[in-house]
Amino acid sequence: MKPVDMNAADMNAEYLGIPGLSLMENAGRVIAEEVRGVTSRGRVAVFCGPGGNGGDGFVAARHLLNMGFDVDVYLLAHPSRIRSGDALQNLRVLEAMQPHPGGFNIIMINDSSEIPEVDADVIVDAILGTGVHGRIREPYRSAIKVINRADSFRVSVDVPSGLNPADGTVEDVAVSADLTVTFHRMKDGLREADPAVTGEVVVADIGIPGAAEVFLGPGDLLRLPSRDPGSHKGENGRVLVVGGSRYYSGAPALAGLSALRIGADLVTVACPTRAAAALRSTSPDLIVRELEGDHISLGAVDEIMELAEASDSVLMGCGAGTDPETGEAFLKIIGKLEGTGKPLVLDADALKLVHASDVAGYRELVVTPHMGEFRKFFSLKSEIYGDMNERITAFQSVSSRIRGTVLLKGRTDIILQEGRVRLNRTGCPAMTVGGTGDCLAGVTVGLMAMGLSPFDSAALASFINGSAGEIAADRYGDGLKASDILEFIPRAMKIESYGL
Numbered sequence: 001m002k003p004v005d006m007n008a009a010d011m012n013a014e015y016l017g018i019p020g021l022s023l024m025e026n027a028g029r030v031i032a033e034e035v036r037g038v039t040s041r042g043r044v045a046v047f048c049g050p051g052g053n054g055g056d057g058f059v060a061a062r063h064l065l066n067m068g069f070d071v072d073v074y075l076l077a078h079p080s081r082i083r084s085g086d087a088l089q090n091l092r093v094l095e096a097m098q099p100h101p102g103g104f105n106i107i108m109i110n111d112s113s114e115i116p117e118v119d120a121d122v123i124v125d126a127i128l129g130t131g132v133h134g135r136i137r138e139p140y141r142s143a144i145k146v147i148n149r150a151d152s153f154r155v156s157v158d159v160p161s162g163l164n165p166a167d168g169t170v171e172d173v174a175v176s177a178d179l180t181v182t183f184h185r186m187k188d189g190l191r192e193a194d195p196a197v198t199g200e201v202v203v204a205d206i207g208i209p210g211a212a213e214v215f216l217g218p219g220d221l222l223r224l225p226s227r228d229p230g231s232h233k234g235e236n237g238r239v240l241v242v243g244g245s246r247y248y249s250g251a252p253a254l255a256g257l258s259a260l261r262i263g264a265d266l267v268t269v270a271c272p273t274r275a276a277a278a279l280r281s282t283s284p285d286l287i288v289r290e291l292e293g294d295h296i297s298l299g300a301v302d303e304i305m306e307l308a309e310a311s312d313s314v315l316m317g318c319g320a321g322t323d324p325e326t327g328e329a330f331l332k333i334i335g336k337l338e339g340t341g342k343p344l345v346l347d348a349d350a351l352k353l354v355h356a357s358d359v360a361g362y363r364e365l366v367v368t369p370h371m372g373e374f375r376k377f378f379s380l381k382s383e384i385y386g387d388m389n390e391r392i393t394a395f396q397s398v399s400s401r402i403r404g405t406v407l408l409k410g411r412t413d414i415i416l417q418e419g420r421v422r423l424n425r426t427g428c429p430a431m432t433v434g435g436t437g438d439c440l441a442g443v444t445v446g447l448m449a450m451g452l453s454p455f456d457s458a459a460l461a462s463f464i465n466g467s468a469g470e471i472a473a474d475r476y477g478d479g480l481k482a483s484d485i486l487e488f489i490p491r492a493m494k495i496e497s498y499g500l
């Protein structure tokens with residue numbers, strides 16, 4: 001598990017209604033129980049940092065007192081600098097327990113020089129956890145060195161302070177723990193780390209339900225790429241949309257505009273002549289490349305390939321129609337793109353013209369079928385029935401016929417790839433209006449151009465597009481038009497829009 005997965009699970013657990021305080025209480029309790037597993041009595045020194053990790057330390061201190069230990073809490077950050085509300089609340093509790101009849105002290109460390117040599121049976125390292133970034137600043141740095149000098153059993157909370165939880169490297173200094181108690185799931189960094197730093201690693205359940213990792217929630221917005229302030233035009237994603245036909249120009253327009261709204265820099269729409277003229281009037285923001293003829297044909301393949309090479313991701317299908325020649329053109333393009341591993345989304349008409357067997361090995365692919373398109377794409381004879389679990393198992397086995405990602409749209413969207421499943425429940429009945437699928441495809445291909453994996457792009461796109469649809473439906477009710485969704489995509493991308 002990467003830190004972003006952990007942070008997303010934490011936040012999605014809170015979105016499910018589990019208060020962060022409960023998770024912190026469970027975390028601290030588990031630490032105290034692990035300490036008791038080491039020794040049944042004695043003195044414990046708890047070093048607490050400024051964030052959630054420190055909060056776990058405050059909770060552990062309280063439980064250790066209840067278990068009969070003598071406890072010294074070393075506050076390495078002044079309360080005014082503690083940013084985690086949950087941690088601060090747990091510190092207030094410890095302060096309210098003062099003056100304690102005996103065996104419990106809170107020692108405020110204002111400066112590294114004030115850190116005493118430690119004489120304790122056990123030291124709990126609750127300085128830094130998954131929120132660590134860069135070189136360890138004082139006084140944490142000195143505290144880590146004091147801890148490593150002490151003749152005590154060292155227990156690290158979640159990750160040894162100073163260890164990079166993503167890759168297990170130690171940039172400067174880190175606690176060398178005898179035992180690391182990590183929460184919820186093993187962290188990638190702990191697996192890679194030098195055992196001299198982690199000591200024995202145990203994974204402790206703190207009450208985060210699996211649902212917090214299956215259902216999409218605002219925590220997943222933490223996966224959105226942050227924009228590099230020094231970036232230049234085009235560096236934040238160039239998208240190519242291939243679609244449109246004699247009759248349809250709206251679909252590629254909606255897809256292209258959605259890709260812009262999610263944050264892509266440049267969007268080119270390649271479409272046949274009649275659609276191109278209409279598109280040019282739709283929006284000055286789209287670059288329109290005109291393809292000869294009434295529908296996408298084999299003659300356009302070279303020009304489309306040229307445009308695709310200059311793009312970070314490609315979406316094909318919106319409004320393309322189902323002329324067999326268009327299908328042949330798509331197959332040719334797919335074959336060439338697969339060779340370069342180009343992130344590709346196939347949507348709508350492309351799913352009628354292309355079959356799963358044509359793209360089985362294409363890993364950087366996302367297909368976005370509704371149920372009917374899913375059945376045709378995978379040549380399913382009958383409906384898939386059963387309860388949610390049976391259906392998901394069935395969808396998983398069908399989808400595993402291709403290496404790419406399947407975003408199966410429905411009341412609950414199901415995102416599947418090679419054994420991974422995510423469920424999205426945002427969206428509303430008003431979104432059955434035509435064009436919402438084009439918006440979803442546009443958001444997906446936009447996120448892929450911005451650097452997200454196909455799987456994460458599909459999962460996040462379903463969450464964001466559905467949320468934007470809900471906001472739009474609040475305003476327009478069943479009069480919702482697909483183009484209304486566009487204006488609310490930015491708001492649906494912000495974590496604060498979800499009341500967390």
Ligand SMILES: NC(=O)C1=CN([C@@H]2O[C@H](COP(=O)(O)OP(=O)(O)OC[C@H]3O[C@@H](n4cnc5c(N)ncnc54)[C@H](O)[C@@H]3O)[C@@H](O)[C@H]2O)[C@@H](O)CC1
Nearest residue numbers: 020023024051052053128129130131132133135136137158
């Ligand atoms: N609901 C939750 O969020 C839960 C969080 N938990 C604990 O919270 C931890 C994550 O909490 P946070 O995200 O607050 O992060 P941390 O507590 O790991 O670190 C927090 C703070 O340390 C400071 N910091 C970061 N890098 C530093 C450096 N190099 N030098 C000096 N200071 C530095 C930053 O100000 C940061 O806010 C987890 O490791 C876990 O122990 C657990 O309580 C489980 C529940």
Ligand SMILES: [K+]
Nearest residue numbers: 128157159161
């Ligand atoms: K720690």
